[in-house]
Every structure is written in C-alpha cells, then in structure tokens.
Amino acid sequence: MTNGKNIYLPVNGKIEEIIPQGRDVSLFRVRTQMPLNYVPGQFFMVSVWGAGEVPISVTSLFGADKAVELCIRRAGFVTETIHSLKAGDPLWLRGPYGNGFPLEISKNRDAVVVAGGIGMAPLRPLIEWFMKKPEDVGRVTLLYGAKTPEDIVFRDEMEDWKERGIKVLLTVDRADECWKGHVGLVTGLWQEVHSDLKKATAYICGPEVMIKAAMGELFLFGMPEERIITTLEAHMKCGVGKCGHCYTGPRYICTDGPVFSYREIKDISIP
Ligand SMILES: Cc1cc2nc3c(=O)[nH]c(=O)nc-3n(C[C@H](O)[C@H](O)[C@H](O)COP(=O)(O)OP(=O)(O)OC[C@H]3O[C@@H](n4cnc5c(N)ncnc54)[C@H](O)[C@@H]3O)c2cc1C
Ligand code: FES
Structure with missing residues (x-):
C-alpha cells in the first residue's frame, strides 16, 4: 500500500x-x-x-x-x-x-530521442515535457524509424513538434510512392544531429536490435554511459517484482526498470 x-x-x-x-x-x-x-x-x-x-x-x-x-x-x-x-x-x-525517465540529466544539455516503431509511445511524453520546459533542455532532436510511412505513429503531432522547436528526423525501412524522406536504419541519421554527442543525453526505445545498435554507437561517439538511457520490454505477469517473469541478469525489469542507463545494462543480455 x-x-x-x-x-x-x-x-x-x-x-x-x-x-x-x-x-x-x-x-x-x-x-x-x-x-x-x-x-x-x-x-x-x-x-x-x-x-x-x-x-x-x-x-x-x-x-x-x-x-x-x-x-x-x-x-x-x-x-x-x-x-x-x-x-x-x-x-x-x-x-x-516501474521507474520513470531521468528528466533532470538533460538540464542544460541537448537531448537526442531515438525511437523505432511503437517505441515512440513511451517517448512521446518526453517530447511533450521538453516542449513544456524549454528552459530545462538544450536543442532536442528526434530520430524516428518505422517499417513503412504507414507505420509512423503521432505523424500529425510531429508537425506541431517541429513548429515548437523539436528537430524531427524520420526514416522508413520501405518507402511508398509518396515518401520523399530517408530510407534506412534510424542509426543512419546520426550525421544530421547537430548536437555535440559527447555532451548530450539520449533516450532510446524500440526493437531490441535497434536499442543495442543505438546505445553502442552513441557510446563510441563519446556519450557517457550514464546519459544513454533506454526503456526495456520483457514478458511480464505481475509487474511488481513477485513472479520472476521479467528477471534478467541481476535485475527485474518491472521494478528496477523499465528505464535503465547503458551503464546499468551493458553487461547483461537484453531480453
Ligand atoms: C514495460 C512495457 C511497456 C510496454 N509498452 C507498450 C506500449 O506502450 N504499447 C504497446 O503496444 N506495447 C507495449 N508493450 C508490449 C506489450 O505488452 C505486448 O505487445 C503485449 O503484452 C502482447 O500481449 P498479447 O496478448 O496481445 O500478445 P501475445 O500473444 O502475448 O504476444 C504476441 C507476440 O508478441 C510477443 N510479446 C509479447 N509480449 C512481449 C514483450 N513484452 N516484449 C516482446 N515481445 C512480446 C510474444 O512473444 C508474441 O510473439 C510493453 C511491454 C512492456 C514490458
Ligand atoms: S513481471 Fe513479475 S517480477 Fe517482473
């Protein structure tokens, strides 16, 4: 209670x-x-x-x-x-x-938000937070990848996000005849991020393979482990640390996470 x-x-x-x-x-x-x-x-x-x-x-x-x-x-x-x-x-x-995103670590820093597919869902309130508190964050860049243009979620809202200062970079795996933007992996968009990645903070959510690639590459670019943040998924039953379904390495994803830094999870296999 x-x-x-x-x-x-x-x-x-x-x-x-x-x-x-x-x-x-x-x-x-x-x-x-x-x-x-x-x-x-x-x-x-x-x-x-x-x-x-x-x-x-x-x-x-x-x-x-x-x-x-x-x-x-x-x-x-x-x-x-x-x-x-x-x-x-x-x-x-x-x-x-579960815990929440550490919002304070992006104070006075640029933020890079990296999303894949439905991984945009937990990151949308983060974008809203940055728009609500622009004095608490530097430049914000969203890198978002979807399978096809039809799979992009919150597409209408992204126009408003752009008008309110968020740099939005989109990419798809497979284009349709109307798509004029990038085609390829979300991690192929780094060169369009104009922030100093060594000083910035990253928030990442998406398929496991994307999370692993994005975290590893940001670390190689010099971003400190504790400022590379992700939210993980697992098969869950109880959500409160009792059933053991989400146990991975030394942690329960439901109670220790689902938000973790690269420092916390780099040595365990992502479920
Ligand atoms: C902390 C957390 C937050 C989540 N947030 C969202 C969200 O905002 N929106 C959303 O659409 N989904 C989210 N998910 C995933 C969602 O919980 C699963 O899609 C759902 O449990 C599938 O249940 P089902 O009965 O519909 O399908 P099932 O028949 O149980 O599963 C369908 C397929 O999805 C796979 N699957 C089921 N659960 C997961 C999981 N947790 N991780 C990876 N693969 C899984 C199964 O192996 C199977 O292949 C989240 C998961 C977690 C752990
Ligand atoms: S879901 Fe039961 S321990 Fe995490």
Whole structure:
C-alpha cells in the first residue's frame, strides 16, 4: 500500500476516445475514477476481463488528473481484444509501475530521442515535457524509424513538434510512392544531429536490435554511459517484482526498470 492506495488492485477506467495511429496501432484515451499519478517512462498493467492483462507504457505527460493515454499495437490476443473495444467500454489499469525517465540529466544539455516503431509511445511524453520546459533542455532532436510511412505513429503531432522547436528526423525501412524522406536504419541519421554527442543525453526505445545498435554507437561517439538511457520490454505477469517473469541478469525489469542507463545494462543480455 502506498498513500492508502493498494497498488495491486486495478482501477476501473472508461475509454473516452480511440484515435488510429497508422497500421495496427491506436491511441486509447482512458478516464478513471481516481487520479493515476504517473510519470513518463512508467507503465500500467492493462486488462480486459476475460481476456488477460498486458504491460503498456504511459503515452501522456504526468497523470495528476484522472486520465491517461495509451498507444497500443495489435500484437496478440489481449491487445487484439483491446483493439476490439469502443469508446465507452471499460478498461482496467493496475499501477503505475516501474521507474520513470531521468528528466533532470538533460538540464542544460541537448537531448537526442531515438525511437523505432511503437517505441515512440513511451517517448512521446518526453517530447511533450521538453516542449513544456524549454528552459530545462538544450536543442532536442528526434530520430524516428518505422517499417513503412504507414507505420509512423503521432505523424500529425510531429508537425506541431517541429513548429515548437523539436528537430524531427524520420526514416522508413520501405518507402511508398509518396515518401520523399530517408530510407534506412534510424542509426543512419546520426550525421544530421547537430548536437555535440559527447555532451548530450539520449533516450532510446524500440526493437531490441535497434536499442543495442543505438546505445553502442552513441557510446563510441563519446556519450557517457550514464546519459544513454533506454526503456526495456520483457514478458511480464505481475509487474511488481513477485513472479520472476521479467528477471534478467541481476535485475527485474518491472521494478528496477523499465528505464535503465547503458551503464546499468551493458553487461547483461537484453531480453
Ligand atoms: C514495460 C512495457 C511497456 C510496454 N509498452 C507498450 C506500449 O506502450 N504499447 C504497446 O503496444 N506495447 C507495449 N508493450 C508490449 C506489450 O505488452 C505486448 O505487445 C503485449 O503484452 C502482447 O500481449 P498479447 O496478448 O496481445 O500478445 P501475445 O500473444 O502475448 O504476444 C504476441 C507476440 O508478441 C510477443 N510479446 C509479447 N509480449 C512481449 C514483450 N513484452 N516484449 C516482446 N515481445 C512480446 C510474444 O512473444 C508474441 O510473439 C510493453 C511491454 C512492456 C514490458
Ligand atoms: S513481471 Fe513479475 S517480477 Fe517482473
């Protein structure tokens, strides 16, 4: 129990709005009966009665009010079931769990945000935080890679991010006839980042192979280990350090993470 609230008990939420975000992904705006008090980088165990429970990152900035946004990709049974719901349907939330992104380490420094696919979901509130507190960060560059242009999430919002000073660099694995931008790996965009990477901070989320490549390359460019930050995924059941499903090396991803620095995880194999 913390602050009188039993952290193991799910709270009842109601889906207010569902906004499609490219292929197989939708943003679910959920309203609850009590304040949720989350920070960027944390996650909820999200459940539908009769279907099951899955860990999903918060996609909105701070949860002092009674709402949260969740960006969910159809991956299997539970996420398919969530996608079959409509506005007004219930969704249950347990949490928030895990640590959050260290926001203070980017104070007076440039920040490089590196995302792949649905990995943009936990990083969106970070971008919102930087836009809200421009005095707390230097230049912000977002490097985002998706499989195809159709798979880019938050594409409409990115225009607003650009207008508000975020440098947005996009790339896709496979272009379509309308795509005029980069094609290739997100780590092929480093030369377009005009920050001194030795002095900057990086926040990374995406497929395992992308995380490993991005962390290793930033380290070689001279970025200190403790300022290369990522958020990891694992198969989770409890979310609170009890079941052992997310145990990797000496750490539980659910309680020690899911946010880690390169220093903390460089010697363990990413699940
Ligand atoms: C801390 C955390 C935050 C997450 N945040 C988000 C988010 O914001 N949005 C989102 O769409 N998804 C997120 N995920 C992933 C999401 O939890 C899984 O996609 C979901 O659990 C799949 O459940 P399912 O029943 O739909 O599919 P299943 O049938 O359980 O799985 C479908 C496929 O996905 C694989 N899979 C399932 N869970 C994971 C996992 N955790 N890591 C890697 N592969 C997995 C399975 O091996 C299988 O191949 C997050 C996971 C974690 C651990
Ligand atoms: S999910 Fe159960 S210990 Fe981490």
